[in-house]
Amino acid sequence: MTTVLAIDQGTSGTKAVVVAADGKILSLAEQPVRPHYLDGSGVEQDPQELLDSVLATGRAAVARSGALVDIVTIANQGETVLAWDPDTGKPLSNMIVWQDRRAEAICASLAGFKEDFAKRTGLVLDPYFSAPKQAWIRKNVTREGVVTTSDSWLVHHLTGEFVTDVSTASRSLTTDLDSTEWDRELLERFGLGGERLPRILPSDAIAGTTTAFGGMMAVGGLIVDQQAALLAEDCLQPGEAKCTFGTGAFLLANTGSSAARSTAGLAASVAWTVRGQPTYCFDGQVYTAASAVRWLQDMGFINHAAELDVIAAADSGGVLSVPAFAGLAAPWWRPEAKASLTGMSLSTGPAHVVLAVLQGIAAQVAELGTLIATDTGRPLQRLRVDGGLTQSRVLMQAVADLMQIEIDVYPSQHATALGAAALARMALEPSRTLQDAIVPWKPNTVYEPKWSGDQATEFRTRWTSAVHATR
Structure with a gap:
């Protein structure tokens, strides 16, 4: 042992x-x-x-x-x-x-x-x-x-x-x-x-x-x-996916033992190789998640990340954010893109901006989910999530609303470490299987969509227009 x-x-x-x-x-x-x-x-x-x-x-x-x-x-x-x-x-x-x-x-x-x-x-x-x-x-x-x-x-x-x-x-x-x-x-x-x-x-x-x-x-x-977190969250079957909300947000989906290539602008790479057998994954990246929240903090909109849900408005008042502080990854791959805030008026306040940034992060994750569905030929049924920003109920609800699927929150803040620990066990114990090496878990919170499909489509259409307007 x-x-x-x-x-x-x-x-x-x-x-x-x-x-x-x-x-x-x-x-x-x-x-x-x-x-x-x-x-x-x-x-x-x-x-x-x-x-x-x-x-x-x-x-x-x-x-x-x-x-x-x-x-x-x-x-x-x-x-x-x-x-x-x-x-x-x-x-x-x-x-x-x-x-x-x-x-x-x-x-x-x-x-x-x-x-x-x-x-x-x-x-x-x-x-x-x-x-x-x-x-x-x-x-x-x-x-x-x-x-x-x-x-x-x-x-x-x-x-x-x-x-x-x-x-x-x-x-x-x-x-x-x-x-x-x-x-x-x-x-x-x-x-x-x-x-x-x-x-x-x-x-x-x-x-x-x-x-x-x-x-x-x-x-x-x-x-x-990121691959360690995919493993910890028991995404062992093709089509199972997770998103880690850390400095950036990273959505990975298991694609099985064949090295498929993306037709939708995602990256394809090795998830892990154990017992001589590689497992592959598609992944998409949101370059700024917690780092976008840090920008909110640096600008004085919040004092610390724990205030996100307290300060975020119930409605953004028409404000849209494309939080491309380090460019845009899939499907745009625009390293030169800059962050934007649009739709502001004299009535716009910090609460609207905070919600807009969180919705902007969620919208990018939703776009990645659509790309995964395009490449795998089947929509995601649910998404497993981990990372510090999963503590924001506003952000997680926005992800559920825009993706129109259930979101399972991993019960530990240590998914990456636990995934790596599973591989360490495999390294020292030749008789272990991968499934046996993973710590069993159940989600501590499940978010279900509150928006209708029409609401999600309308928001994503407006947000995508804002992306195209960024320079």
Whole structure:
């Protein structure tokens, strides 16, 4: 029976939980990390701050649990990258965060290969993914060392190994979706053909060992944060979907064991690979969710996120928000898009703006749900949700109203960590099945649509017009 230290290293914070063999959370430690938003669409983080947060939260969680931990797992941001010295582990650049848009020109220069990238990788040619940002570092920051996603650097500091996991590699634009191996021709297109590349591990592999958190512990079960949440929420069958409401909002749907490509502008990637069998997913992104709420806070509309439901108006008074503070992803893929507020009058107040921003987030999620239905050939029957913003009843009701389906709220704020813990169990216990490794759960709240279908259609039509008007 396996006790796991599961570390969720996210954009806004690092969380470490110790999970007992029966799935009970024995301890929790958290530490905020704050990205730096720069002029010119840059978003960076201090690598040392991230590493320190991983070590501090992990050690605190182990100490508080009083348990003997068998294995450490890390869920990572997916598309955040840096350059670093593989001999010393010293960072040679800041972390370039997944929200960073400075590689737009690199993607534009490769526009003639757009269809080929989609065919081979399942991804849209966009700065969101890791390879364009890696190429940007090589062009603008340093040619020294290696340039990888954040997980490789963190795991190297823990184990000395040079690895990544298959779900993270599939978010790069340089991995063949069918073979789940690096594609040398695609690497060459980004000027990365001569780079030293981490070894790609399946999701149930042991990467190495570490003593960073006390005694000797295995390190394994590595995965991207969003795929970890998909697993924790028991989305094991094709068509089952979840949406995580964190810094951004990310809707993922299981597409089974075949590597399907999206015809609707979604990304297709590896969800996980266990026991030699890959499972794939479609995913769509809302780049700003909690970060849009943080904008409301910075502008003085609210003091903190807990006030959202108190301050939000019952009706927006005709105000519409397109919260594209970091551009628009699927289906528009418009990195240059800017946020907008329209329909305001002299009677518009903070309450209307707060509701409009929440409805704008919900409207983007609803659009992603429609794309999932287009690609899979069947509408979503219900949506499982997790993340800090699920505590906003106004936002969750808006999602139910606009999607016209029931919304099941995951009962723990630790879905990502629990999903990674399931894979860690798989890594240490060869006889376990994936279903058996997941902690059983029931929703703590279910939201049903209150709007009619006509109301939802009318709002989404007006909101889509507002999207088309953004610049």
